[in-house]
Amino acid sequence: MKPMNVGLLGLGTVGGGTLTVLRRNAAEITRRAGREIRVTMAAVRDLDKAKHYASAGLVLTDNPFAVVDNPDIDIVVEMMGGISPAKELILRAIENGKHVVTANKALIANHGTEIFAAAQKKGVMVAFEAAVGGGIPIIKAIREGLTANRIEWIAGIINGTTNFILTEMRDKGAGFDEMLKEAQRLGYAEADPTFDVEGVDAAHKLTIMSAIAFGIPMQFDRAYIEGITKLTGDDVKYAEQLGYRIKLLGITKRTAKGIELRVHPALIPARRLIANVDGAMNAILVKGDAVGATMYYGAGAGAEPTASSVVADLVDVTRMHTADPHNRVPHLAFQPDALSDEPILPMDEVRTAYYLRLRALDKPGVLADVTRILADLDISIDAMMQKEPHEGEEQVDIIMLTHQSMEKNINAAMAKIEALPAICGKIARIRVEQLGK
Amino acid sequence: MKPMNVGLLGLGTVGGGTLTVLRRNAAEITRRAGREIRVTMAAVRDLDKAKHYASAGLVLTDNPFAVVDNPDIDIVVEMMGGISPAKELILRAIENGKHVVTANKALIANHGTEIFAAAQKKGVMVAFEAAVGGGIPIIKAIREGLTANRIEWIAGIINGTTNFILTEMRDKGAGFDEMLKEAQRLGYAEADPTFDVEGVDAAHKLTIMSAIAFGIPMQFDRAYIEGITKLTGDDVKYAEQLGYRIKLLGITKRTAKGIELRVHPALIPARRLIANVDGAMNAILVKGDAVGATMYYGAGAGAEPTASSVVADLVDVTRMHTADPHNRVPHLAFQPDALSDEPILPMDEVRTAYYLRLRALDKPGVLADVTRILADLDISIDAMMQKEPHEGEEQVDIIMLTHQSMEKNINAAMAKIEALPAICGKIARIRVEQLGK
Numbered sequence: 001m002k003p004m005n006v007g008l009l010g011l012g013t014v015g016g017g018t019l020t021v022l023r024r025n026a027a028e029i030t031r032r033a034g035r036e037i038r039v040t041m042a043a044v045r046d047l048d049k050a051k052h053y054a055s056a057g058l059v060l061t062d063n064p065f066a067v068v069d070n071p072d073i074d075i076v077v078e079m080m081g082g083i084s085p086a087k088e089l090i091l092r093a094i095e096n097g098k099h100v101v102t103a104n105k106a107l108i109a110n111h112g113t114e115i116f117a118a119a120q121k122k123g124v125m126v127a128f129e130a131a132v133g134g135g136i137p138i139i140k141a142i143r144e145g146l147t148a149n150r151i152e153w154i155a156g157i158i159n160g161t162t163n164f165i166l167t168e169m170r171d172k173g174a175g176f177d178e179m180l181k182e183a184q185r186l187g188y189a190e191a192d193p194t195f196d197v198e199g200v201d202a203a204h205k206l207t208i209m210s211a212i213a214f215g216i217p218m219q220f221d222r223a224y225i226e227g228i229t230k231l232t233g234d235d236v237k238y239a240e241q242l243g244y245r246i247k248l249l250g251i252t253k254r255t256a257k258g259i260e261l262r263v264h265p266a267l268i269p270a271r272r273l274i275a276n277v278d279g280a281m282n283a284i285l286v287k288g289d290a291v292g293a294t295m296y297y298g299a300g301a302g303a304e305p306t307a308s309s310v311v312a313d314l315v316d317v318t319r320m321h322t323a324d325p326h327n328r329v330p331h332l333a334f335q336p337d338a339l340s341d342e343p344i345l346p347m348d349e350v351r352t353a354y355y356l357r358l359r360a361l362d363k364p365g366v367l368a369d370v371t372r373i374l375a376d377l378d379i380s381i382d383a384m385m386q387k388e389p390h391e392g393e394e395q396v397d398i399i400m401l402t403h404q405s406m407e408k409n410i411n412a413a414m415a416k417i418e419a420l421p422a423i424c425g426k427i428a429r430i431r432v433e434q435l436g437k
Numbered sequence: 438m439k440p441m442n443v444g445l446l447g448l449g450t451v452g453g454g455t456l457t458v459l460r461r462n463a464a465e466i467t468r469r470a471g472r473e474i475r476v477t478m479a480a481v482r483d484l485d486k487a488k489h490y491a492s493a494g495l496v497l498t499d500n501p502f503a504v505v506d507n508p509d510i511d512i513v514v515e516m517m518g519g520i521s522p523a524k525e526l527i528l529r530a531i532e533n534g535k536h537v538v539t540a541n542k543a544l545i546a547n548h549g550t551e552i553f554a555a556a557q558k559k560g561v562m563v564a565f566e567a568a569v570g571g572g573i574p575i576i577k578a579i580r581e582g583l584t585a586n587r588i589e590w591i592a593g594i595i596n597g598t599t600n601f602i603l604t605e606m607r608d609k610g611a612g613f614d615e616m617l618k619e620a621q622r623l624g625y626a627e628a629d630p631t632f633d634v635e636g637v638d639a640a641h642k643l644t645i646m647s648a649i650a651f652g653i654p655m656q657f658d659r660a661y662i663e664g665i666t667k668l669t670g671d672d673v674k675y676a677e678q679l680g681y682r683i684k685l686l687g688i689t690k691r692t693a694k695g696i697e698l699r700v701h702p703a704l705i706p707a708r709r710l711i712a713n714v715d716g717a718m719n720a721i722l723v724k725g726d727a728v729g730a731t732m733y734y735g736a737g738a739g740a741e742p743t744a745s746s747v748v749a750d751l752v753d754v755t756r757m758h759t760a761d762p763h764n765r766v767p768h769l770a771f772q773p774d775a776l777s778d779e780p781i782l783p784m785d786e787v788r789t790a791y792y793l794r795l796r797a798l799d800k801p802g803v804l805a806d807v808t809r810i811l812a813d814l815d816i817s818i819d820a821m822m823q824k825e826p827h828e829g830e831e832q833v834d835i836i837m838l839t840h841q842s843m844e845k846n847i848n849a850a851m852a853k854i855e856a857l858p859a860i861c862g863k864i865a866r867i868r869v870e871q872l873g874k
Contacts, residue, residue, distance in 0.1 A: 021727045025587050032770060144574070146749065147749050149465075290745040291746075294734060296733060298732065304726075312584050315581075322764045326471065338467075
């Protein structure tokens, strides 16, 4: 059978990995796909730097539009990242009748709805397994493996950088800043780590999973996002003492009032399997009404793990490209005319449990004032511990775990508590997720 | 669009669960599949017992051949179990041009090659996600999600009954017989538990995964199978002391000399994620050369988890049934003309590490004799511990962990050691798997 011709946009880490995997495993991939998948053209930023990739059948260019306009290319793989010109290139490839594979989570989370509509119109596929969870086939699991289920919630460790930092903070008893520096030194964090440590990268991935789980449009701008930069070594230690681990979670959940879409650090019971996912690894828990809880674990980043997902998409497209478009797997898991308009629930309305750490002067009456404020706002306390003062200080740490409460009530309570004269500084507030039934 | 008409063979646990899930989530499933999937006919053993399932659109019959011969049925779902008449019914359904979904692991592991050849000839699909790992979409992950990879090995906890028993043995410090009785009382083990506790059920599932991972025919008869009935509470305890957990694993691995296909209890490091999969849950580790290690976790049995996989297959078939058969996902992951004839490696030739527990008279020279026998057979010792005699006994337990050795050398060594006058009874031998790189 005629080979599939692939054009790459970008030959950086993921692009290079994709080329390497396609070449190394060519025989095995052809045995699976039923025809050869070959990269015939690649757009690079610097032709000189990329010349070691050149081979008889591979044309290099520094003009990405030459790839998407090349009539011999069947599938365009976008691995440049960023919104522009990636978006223009993808839309042009679609317009030219080409299938698209992309690893660009920011683009899909922000402009996926528009891109899928254009693809739908032209009858081409846009595949994006590599956009979430690196090499873990999580998009396929949600979109095809769990189609029987009404998905109830998803909770994932979907950013390797932050999970590495949190694991090190726990193992070494160190603070965030110090472990961020170590992560940068070891190559787990970028020089500008903002997107990772502030939770933006995780929110992109969560937005995509939420859309395909619930059949809603991509709504990244509605996501609540809180990073790990304010976590202290003390919080990590206290959490351990209470039987919990702190992880940066992306959570999306269906509730009667709307869909939760939130990224933030969370305490999870240490005995849960996902609490034991350490280092730069990723894991995603998906709870369906029929299947119960399932979990998917693997490397969330890196050249070859990400390439694994890109190539899986290439094989899928190769297998399905002759199928009637109406019978293909829909981009958003649900048929385009069957999307839901369930709203995203504002963070204020979310109900969950909380870990609160107060620093207070060690004198009578403080606890009475604090518990009174909580009770007035309908917040009940599940557990409490008071720590001895740090050496040479007169302030004590009071740690409380609350039962489920509404976020806006916790916020109101925190403001009132912080205004008490005996309370020193800000309260540390971390959500608590049981991840059980 | 015209609905897909489904005929069920069997309305027991899984059949009833499938009907329940299809009815409860009908709206959601239709939104995904693009058309209604409805059960119009079901064959049951006892019409009277099943009458509560009857509804306007569902015809019940006690003749399963009436289902596979019904021209209005598009997909037949086989959930009777056993080889005959399930095999005849499936082949007749295929002959009649119907797609087939089955949860029958024994049938696929023993006769899959013949069934897929018949399906290939008629251009119909045979889907079997429910045959392995209950609700975990592991077949899809291996066959579609990891197509970029040369799979190196798979190791799975793929039998919930035995994992429940082993978890209880560890938690309660009890022996196998006692915990089997508890599992039976709680409904985790059947009255005749042979298939589960002797590893046969796991070997069926492993055979299927091995075939789709490596592109080889189903070869259940070549699998090495060892159950958990001989494990003692002492072994479980000693393993813990050495930093290991004992799990019943299905392992299939590609080696230069052939493909390993083996089910047996194994010590795995307690810090591995999969070592912490407890109770009746299942988890499968898949190692690919590009993606690295990935893991898939969920309920391995039960009415609705299994139904989740059956219905996912129904949606897949619904989406793909109009596609050109050449462009569908191949049954065995690889194109039928591209299967491999790599041989299954005989167990004697397998290399792994071992836990050996000897009971010996506590007198000088025993250890020297034992270690001499091991050294002569090229077996080197990684760790050793000698336990105090049990109260009132004069025999001591000696536990050894070996480095990687060949199985036939271990067997030869065990025979020689057991022949020593100071050695009492049989040696307990459990394989040790690191499950790392």
